[in-house]
Amino acid sequence: MKPYPESWLEGMIAHSVSQFNVLPLTSRCNIRCRFCSHQGNPPEFRLPFLSDRPLEKVESDLEFLDRGSKIVIGESATRIPEGEPLLYPDLVPLLARVRQRFPDTPVQMTTNGIELTEDLAVFLAGMPPLEVVVSLNSSTPRGRQLLMGDKQPRRAIMGVESLARRGIPFHGSLVLMPEAVGWEDIEQTVSFLDGQGCRTIRLLMPGYTDWGRSRGQSAGMSLSDWDSLGDRVDELRDRYRTPITTEPALWDRDGRGATLSARVEGVIKGSPAAAAGLRSGDQITEVDGIKVFSRVDAFERVRQSGCPRLKVVRRDGRPVKELEIQVAKSPGESSGLVMNYDIAPQLVRRIKDRAVGGGTLVLTSRLAGPVLKAAGLDGVFIQAAANQTLGGNIGCAGLLTVSDLVEGFHEFRDRSPGMDLQRVLVPEIAFDHRGEDLTGRGFWEIESLTGVKVISI
Numbered sequence: 001m002k003p004y005p006e007s008w009l010e011g012m013i014a015h016s017v018s019q020f021n022v023l024p025l026t027s028r029c030n031i032r033c034r035f036c037s038h039q040g041n042p043p044e045f046r047l048p049f050l051s052d053r054p055l056e057k058v059e060s061d062l063e064f065l066d067r068g069s070k071i072v073i074g075e076s077a078t079r080i081p082e083g084e085p086l087l088y089p090d091l092v093p094l095l096a097r098v099r100q101r102f103p104d105t106p107v108q109m110t111t112n113g114i115e116l117t118e119d120l121a122v123f124l125a126g127m128p129p130l131e132v133v134v135s136l137n138s139s140t141p142r143g144r145q146l147l148m149g150d151k152q153p154r155r156a157i158m159g160v161e162s163l164a165r166r167g168i169p170f171h172g173s174l175v176l177m178p179e180a181v182g183w184e185d186i187e188q189t190v191s192f193l194d195g196q197g198c199r200t201i202r203l204l205m206p207g208y209t210d211w212g213r214s215r216g217q218s219a220g221m222s223l224s225d226w227d228s229l230g231d232r233v234d235e236l237r238d239r240y241r242t243p244i245t246t247e248p249a250l251w252d253r254d255g256r257g258a259t260l261s262a263r264v265e266g267v268i269k270g271s272p273a274a275a276a277g278l279r280s281g282d283q284i285t286e287v288d289g290i291k292v293f294s295r296v297d298a299f300e301r302v303r304q305s306g307c308p309r310l311k312v313v314r315r316d317g318r319p320v321k322e323l324e325i326q327v328a329k330s331p332g333e334s335s336g337l338v339m340n341y342d343i344a345p346q347l348v349r350r351i352k353d354r355a356v357g358g359g360t361l362v363l364t365s366r367l368a369g370p371v372l373k374a375a376g377l378d379g380v381f382i383q384a385a386a387n388q389t390l391g392g393n394i395g396c397a398g399l400l401t402v403s404d405l406v407e408g409f410h411e412f413r414d415r416s417p418g419m420d421l422q423r424v425l426v427p428e429i430a431f432d433h434r435g436e437d438l439t440g441r442g443f444w445e446i447e448s449l450t451g452v453k454v455i456s457i
Contacts, residue, residue: 009048021069067105106129121159124168131199134156147177161196173203202244229246233246260294262285262339267336268336278310278327294343295342296345297344359422360424361380421452422452426446431456
């Protein structure tokens, strides 16, 4: 594939800023993780590498940020590979200008922690509201070396301690590779983060592709292996107070399959939700007298409301309790509730608005399929398309290609040969701002290959 033109990269950056409130700074990194997703991309998926952007260019992007939404640094919402933001040479002046322009807007920055010095922690402490996500993966030198090739593993561990000393809100994440470091190392890391006052801990499944595996990348675990970890995750949740989530979510914990019940996965210590008495396992059924549709719906209603009134079902004993709880918080303030992401009601409405009675097929990913089926889309057919282009254990919509979606369409056709389809809906997240997938093919090609009208949504 030819290198992407500069105009394409600038368009991608503009899309990242204006649509996702994400500020791309650099693609440079200072470690080589054995689970790095970029190492598993086949040659035809060559992605643009972002050199350190001139400060004046990043500053010009600030006018396109939404001051009402969290500003994100060090994550990628597009196909620009995320780098280590603390390597960006103008990070300190940039953050100062972001805070000057957006004095009350929360900023979230993700880092591997190596460059998280005491001096930087002192500076960050003066930049509230700001939170740091530390991709720690292991709190032991041996674990950091094995998982990340970190040649200075103690620096990140001390960096977490600096955040804690300075009272900077932070979250931790671990890519789970027990076959490499063992469960003892994983639990030791969770214990360390919990003891340092971490707000939440996210456990991530390592992804691998057929290409990466052929090149020697660790195979990690399958989706079924991941689902079998539910009991171990529950043990960690019982042992530590810090809310623990998984990605992908472990939906089928009670044998009922995926549901949209607004279950609380955890409550951040010292938060308004904790003060109100909400607990892990509670199910929110109403917010301010309105029945909630999903976890996303419940979370957003609570976040946007001032002193929201909740109806909650609690199943920690017999009989089941139905409670009314009011959370003392201002509109837009974080409640401290931690919930898995399922589906936004706005997306369900968009699907229904674009559906043609009895003749609409939604093509989605293996991970999203069960959630969409639980959304009650009557008269709409759901087909999960496998990520065959990448293979391995990949199962997300953002990595589907045109060929994957076309194959999913034909699988549905083979199963329902007489079905009169009039419209096919495909996930917009699988395509860039020009409507092209990771191989450069446009979503409109699906229409010519299937003979059915196609809409990205």
